[in-house]
Amino acid sequence: MHHPITGIAGAGLAGLSTAIGLAQANQPVEVFEAAPDSGWGRKNTWDAVENWTTKTDFADLLDSWEINRNFEYWPVNHLEVYDPRGECHFITSPRPLLYLVKRGDQPGTLEHSLKEQALDCGATIHYNERRDRQNVAVWATGAQHRGQFLGVGLRFETSHPNTVKLLISVSHAPKAYAYLFVIEGQGILSVILTRNFANARAYLQRCLEFFRWLVPIKLDNVRLTSGFGGRRANFWQSGDMPLRVGEAAGFQDYLWGFGIRYALHSGYLAAQAIAHGSDYHRSIHTQIYPLIYTSLLNRAAYDHSGDRVYRLLIDRFSRSPQLIELLRRRYRVKIPSHLLWLFRQAQVNATAPIRPR
Ligand SMILES: Cc1cc2nc3c(=O)[nH]c(=O)nc-3n(C[C@H](O)[C@H](O)[C@H](O)COP(=O)(O)OP(=O)(O)OC[C@H]3O[C@@H](n4cnc5c(N)ncnc54)[C@H](O)[C@@H]3O)c2cc1C
Incomplete structure (x- = not known):
């Protein structure tokens, strides 16, 4: 049977995941990427994928989406969380809490691996x-405008041993967080902001001082990184054409700014819809929107809390013997669908209208 060629704009995570699903189903697919390579804008950095919102482990999800795991990733079972007083809470979980994945355009990165798989x-x-x-069936162009999150950070080399440290403190990263990852000599120190973007450099400096006060870490070959995401007005609507996937559809965890798993998942669902006729709208509504809406509610609660509440929460979570289940319950709030709709409208109305692209 002859299939028309599916055109995809964007060869980032969501576009490549869609392309892999379509090509695996023997559908002709062409991806158009504005940049010189996939992962061009995220040069050799490490990002985190949370592993608590789904019962299935993220690594197993990748297998079920038929995405090869031949990129560099690290399961994180131990985490140091620093509260606003600078006190350390050790968090340990038998199941990984996070997976750190390498991003960028070089061999070993998630983007490079997806690209190779799509081509193969x-x-x-x-x-x-x-x-x-107008010229494509799938729109996978990422976050093209400023959204809720701004990330600024330092990428560096170091002889410091591997570590994953998280800091939650209003004075260092207002209503968001900062982290220090060191993996095999590669370090990332980053601060994620949801407000006061104009002072991003000052917050980064403050976080650097905090982590250096904790550990005498020497940074070599330092590069500044930055990026934005989490534009709520992007939300995909039923009937929108082209199909939107990943951040271009507003798929993002609005509490923490995690978008990797939604990009890969929505790409897989879009490919299923195009290749096998499943209902993309329905799949998104049952598998992705409930988590995103709950993340919006969690974000609203987080925004209205301060250091005292953060300390209590960190303390509670770090003591929990079943942390993953406790965190997952926070994403399993049953919200009546009409309230969800109202809530979503309020969120969308609170942001600037979508500008024509
Ligand atoms: C600084 C920063 C830190 C982050 N940290 C994390 C993290 O730790 N964990 C996590 O889960 N998520 C994180 N995210 C979010 C995550 O990176 C995104 O959610 C994810 O990359 C979205 O994938 P995507 O495919 O939708 O978009 P992208 O990966 O951005 O890919 C979109 C692609 O489309 C291309 N493009 C754009 N317009 C066009 C066009 N008109 N035609 C053709 N191509 C086009 C772009 O060049 C780009 O390559 C972070 C984001 C940033 C900016």
């Missing part, structure tokens, strides 16, 4: 080719 399955990718919405 028969997809065609055109780099340095921007497309607009």
